[in-house]
Amino acid sequence: MTLRRITILATICLFGVGLLISQAHAFKGTYKVGAVFSVTGRTSFLGDPEKKTAEMVVEQINKAGGINGKKLELIIYDTEGDATKANLAVKKLITKDKVAAVIGPSLSGTSLAVLPVAEKNKIPLISCAASYKIVHNEKTGKPYKWVFKTPQTDTMAVEAIYSHLFKRGLNKIAIMSVTSGFGASGRGELIRLAPTYGITIVADEKYGPKDTDMTAQLTKIKGKAPQAIVNWSVGPTQVTVLRNWRDLGMASMPFYQSHGFGSRKNIELAAGAAEGILCPLGSCNIAELLSANHPQKDVTMKYSQDYKIRY
Template sequence: MTSRQKGLKKSLVALGMVAGALAVSASNAEAADPIKIGTFLSVTGPASFLGDPELKTLELYIEELNKGGGVLGRQLELVQYDVGVDSKKAITAVKRLVSQDEVDVIIGGSTSGATMAVVPIVEKAEVPFISLAGAVAIVEPVKKWVFKTPHTDKMACGKIFEDLQSRGLTTIALISGTGGFGKSMQGQCTKLAPAYKINIAASESYGPKDTDMTAQLTKIKGVDGIQAVVNTGFGQGPAIVTKNYRQLGMTAPLYQSHGVASKKFIELAGDAAEGVRLPAAALLVADMLPDSDPQKPVVQGYSAAYSDAYGGSVSTFGGHAYDGLQIAVAAMVRAGSTDKEAVRNEIEKTSGYIGTGGVVNMSEKDHLGLDLSAFKMLEIKNGDWSIVK
């Protein structure tokens, strides 16, 4: 058995979802109409660090499930569209998924902007939709047909503020991307700050095409009393902020969001990333978890399978796709069909699911099912992740 097969088996077994147990038989699966899993992702463009591992993960595990006989005696078929970071392309893709491709469920939406753009479409079409994007607005307020797997920007603010409190830091500055995620997290941090007795003394922003944030950081540096800086954003922007931050000789602690939770950020920021803290899923530190942690076999299994199949390190973004697929498949199995209403109802009943993002307990009032305990606070040391104790 190869390391990839061991990793796949380990992660599936950890979920109690060995492929063979989900299928009636391989021959029946081949004869029946396939279950269509629709997805629209940022596979290319500036958010490809999100969409690329998400697509690879869906392909990897759908292939494995099909080899084991499929689900409900049927094979799975992935119908995917690359939308970059273009919300209009996302709208076109999702309209096609629901009307022409007639998918049974949608797992996708790499960015918050693309996800929010298509919410009205999936709600009207009444198709279960599990988003892979971060903004809390995706699930708050609750929308009947919309769920998500990543931790929210609101949760990221809370985790960062907890860490600031533990360090006795109360006065901060925000620097935020102007995209959907960056704006949303900036707003959430601003709203949440008083509850943690955090004073936001300065707030600056940068555009998605900006290549130098020195001017904004210089303004922040000039404000007296700043004890830490929090960057709400994802993509290349945070790496540029981090480099400029060090170039200006700024020494206050720098925090990033979970939107940069991949080795790509460390590679882009280089030595400037040293000491940066951010909240992230346990997946990034799988081998550092204690054996008693119920997530350990899941995240180790996924990490081994993904790395063996594609090489390189894993990111939390691929993990979000893994969780979305497993939650959707488990809902179909419990429903005993792909009836959209029945599957939606079972997704909403997800309870005790141990995934790469944490332990998920959804309800009619919570279409995410994670709390702050699902986050680890990480610090970059010597070019790698470490867990803040």
């Protein structure tokens, strides 16, 4: 069973939606909740567990009596990780299915594509993606009114990585990023926060979300002799770059992944190539290792157990 860093957050989303719709105008029969996840495609390792979690939690809520005596009706559409499909799905949920709120999408890029729809229609949308741009309107400098998200921001993840680098005395780094919404947002924060931690970026390489070899980028980085590499991507590319890194004999150079790597599925796919790499993780991934008095111990353990029993 693959525990995704987002799945526990998707659980919280559903309970949050319950609170939102319980205050909404009266619905006949059921409360409709929409969801858009990357159930299939390159990022299905994100969307599939999100879908399963959503279905599990709705079932639990309904068995407990629903919200204000009304059952939840969950309507899920698969975006396949595509921004256009995500946009059409959210429009359908709002205009045709008449949902009270929307959970998702799974990715930063698809979330950025649909947030104007939620804002225009004044329907709460709770994204499962990380970019701070999802909730922060850069034009106005203020938060969006109808769009929310649950994962830690890329800013938080960058700060965690840079703090670790600072403690290790590593201040000369190379960064790599995928040319997607998630990658661009993370790259921006890596560049913006570097001076705060006394970090110099000596190489800045990019690659596409469908690329299958990053040897050229890593070879350039190797020539710059950084003290560490920070990679910002999601999906198969973050596994590919690790294999290329090892094949080039660069394993002695510390390698950091973004919080997008925080899935057991990624570790399984990378096999031995992931040995020794570092990345920020949500507590759900290490629920069993949390101390008994950790504030998230009980909820993460319950979620983990419920998921294992169900799937």
